[in-house]
Amino acid sequence: MTQRVLTTESGAPVADNQNSATAGVGGPLLLQDQHLLEKLARFNRERIPERVVHARGSGAYGYFEVTDDVTGFTRAAFLDTVGKRTEVFLRFSTVADSLGGADAVRDPRGFAVKFYTEEGNYDLVGNNTPVFFVKDPVKFPDFIHSQKRDPFTGRQEPDNVWDFWAHAPEATHQITWLMGDRGIPASYRHMNGYGSHTYQWTNAEGEAFFVKYHFKTNQGIRCMSSEQAAEVAGSEPDSHQTDLLQAIERGVNPSWTLYVQIMPAAEAADYRFNPFDLTKVWPHADHPLQRVGRLVLDRNPDNVFAEVEQAAFSPNNFVPGIGPSPDKMLQGRLFAYADAHRYRLGVNHTQLAVNAPKAVPGGADNHGRDGLMATRNGSRHDKNYEPNSYAGPVQTDAALSAPLALYGHTGTHPAPPHTKDDDFHQAGELYRLMSDEEKSRLVANIAGGLAQVSRDDVVDRNLAHFHAADPDYGKRVEEAVRALRED
Numbered sequence: 019m020t021q022r023v024l025t026t027e028s029g030a031p032v033a034d035n036q037n038s039a040t041a042g043v044g045g046p047l048l049l050q051d052q053h054l055l056e057k058l059a060r061f062n063r064e065r066i067p068e069r070v071v072h073a074r075g076s077g078a079y080g081y082f083e084v085t086d087d088v089t090g091f092t093r094a095a096f097l098d099t100v101g102k103r104t105e106v107f108l109r110f111s112t113v114a115d116s117l118g119g120a121d122a123v124r125d126p127r128g129f130a131v132k133f134y135t136e137e138g139n140y141d142l143v144g145n146n147t148p149v150f151f152v153k154d155p156v157k158f159p160d161f162i163h164s165q166k167r168d169p170f171t172g173r174q175e176p177d178n179v180w181d182f183w184a185h186a187p188e189a190t191h192q193i194t195w196l197m198g199d200r201g202i203p204a205s206y207r208h209m210n211g212y213g214s215h216t217y218q219w220t221n222a223e224g225e226a227f228f229v230k231y232h233f234k235t236n237q238g239i240r241c242m243s244s245e246q247a248a249e250v251a252g253s254e255p256d257s258h259q260t261d262l263l264q265a266i267e268r269g270v271n272p273s274w275t276l277y278v279q280i281m282p283a284a285e286a287a288d289y290r291f292n293p294f295d296l297t298k299v300w301p302h303a304d305h306p307l308q309r310v311g312r313l314v315l316d317r318n319p320d321n322v323f324a325e326v327e328q329a330a331f332s333p334n335n336f337v338p339g340i341g342p343s344p345d346k347m348l349q350g351r352l353f354a355y356a357d358a359h360r361y362r363l364g365v366n367h368t369q370l371a372v373n374a375p376k377a378v379p380g381g382a383d384n385h386g387r388d389g390l391m392a393t394r395n396g397s398r399h400d401k402n403y404e405p406n407s408y409a410g411p412v413q414t415d416a417a418l419s420a421p422l423a424l425y426g427h428t429g430t431h432p433a434p435p436h437t438k439d440d441d442f443h444q445a446g447e448l449y450r451l452m453s454d455e456e457k458s459r460l461v462a463n464i465a466g467g468l469a470q471v472s473r474d475d476v477v478d479r480n481l482a483h484f485h486a487a488d489p490d491y492g493k494r495v496e497e498a499v500r501a502l503r504e505d
């Protein structure tokens with residue numbers, strides 16, 4: 019085998035990688051030592067901004083295979099034939115902690131899928147929970163600030179966490195989910211993924227449907243108790259990464275079955291609650307799960323930084339036949355992600371291999387040009403404007419999804435009225451579904467946090483939410499909090 023030679027960034031051979039160049043033996047360093055200067059400067063620039071949320075994550079490649087005919091509901095080409103396979107990249111993540119945190123924590127998990135379809139990349143950027151804490155994007159930065167480190171103490175503060183929730187009754191459902199058994203998955207393989215939002219599908223006839231995505235794990239749900247998690251987080255901070263990496267290296271490829279709930283578009287206006295409210299699930303009795311396909315992960319990335327850290331998922335990367343619903347949270351997210359990518363990775367992040375579309379040879383075909391680190395600028399004869407007379411790419415004139423009928427005046431409106439819109443009913447239903455042991459663990463987890471809050475009014479406002487969800491739930495949390503606070 020030929021011996022490889024160590025080189026500088028410009029490819030010249032490096033003579034000595036053990037000793038810097040000095041003025042004489044024991045003298046000061048020389049500015050002309052290109053290798054040393056380059057090495058130190060390059061090292062200083064290894065970090066890029068971490069994701070403002072979901073900073074810590076793990077990713078893998080695989081495929082999605084259609085198992086059931088859904089062409090009656092969407093004209094998305096990657097879903098048009100049973101048996102068709104599409105390459106995917108999936109990044110899992112925790113939400114609140116920074117890159118250096120631990121995996122085994124009580125936190126939602128991100129479940130972001132990039133489908134490299136023949137019509138462009140489709141990103142489904144979901145979580146392992148079907149609901150979320152708030153339902154208007156204007157609240158999102160405040161919510162995240164309250165859950166991350168306090169600007170003065172530099173620590174996550176129960177006062178801030180619970181003060182925000184005291185003012186967000188709509189969070190009661192997601193809090194009940196998060197503080198329950200599923201709040202700490204045993205690994206990324208042993209949890210479900212959800213699109214969470216309502217999306218719109220449009221079929222070839224132009225008929226519109228609202229859909230919710232459910233990826234059910236085929237490994238079975240496994241969770242950790244708070245005590246187990248504290249131990250694992252301390253002894254093996256990268257536990258989820260290790261589990262995913264090693265399973266795929268061993269050829270034990272994790273898989274999920276994708277189901278959708280489908281609501282004909284005309285039903286939405288009169289549904290008993292707002293079907294675009296991210297704090298609510300659609301009862302399966304109203305809209306049963308319909309199987310779509312199977313997602314399998316079978317290949318680890320070669321380089322975590324290049325492919326996982328620099329992966330960019332955006333909820334507004336749709337393909338024809340799939341589009342957004344009027345869910346306000348989703349609408350806010352349609353802006354937030356690509357904006358974050360331009361800041362975190364730069365304007366040409368779509369040219370990185372993990373993000374580049376595979377639909378068109380050479381990546382996207384448009385007239386976006388230049389910018390920092392551009393590598394794709396069209397071929398030498400391409401014009402950089404449209405329309406042109408030189409066989410450049412043209413628009414299709416085919417709408418991506420069905421139009422929405424709208425009415426009313428602009429303004430900062432609350433959600434449209436439906437007969438049964440309240441913040442507590444589904445939280446109560448989730449509580450009542452639990453066994454007595456599950457309820458006890460849920461109550462203990464909530465009380466453990468809430469009892470640390472310094473202000474009585476904040477505690478009381480939170481207790482009122484649990485009482486409103488279910489009288490027994492409220493009573494048990496209240497008793498547990500009072501007992502801990504009297505200790």
Ligand code: HEM
Binds near residue numbers: 072109214329330359
């Ligand atoms: C990551 C914003 C709600 C799932 C992010 C990032 C931002 C963001 C800025 C970092 C993106 C990057 O740097 O690449 C928001 C805003 C939200 C919101 C403004 C509400 C208005 C949600 C919801 C979900 C979600 C409801 C799930 C249903 C994720 C996931 C990631 C992420 C999975 C990580 C994606 C990856 O692996 O790269 N979010 N988010 N977010 N968000 Fe959200």
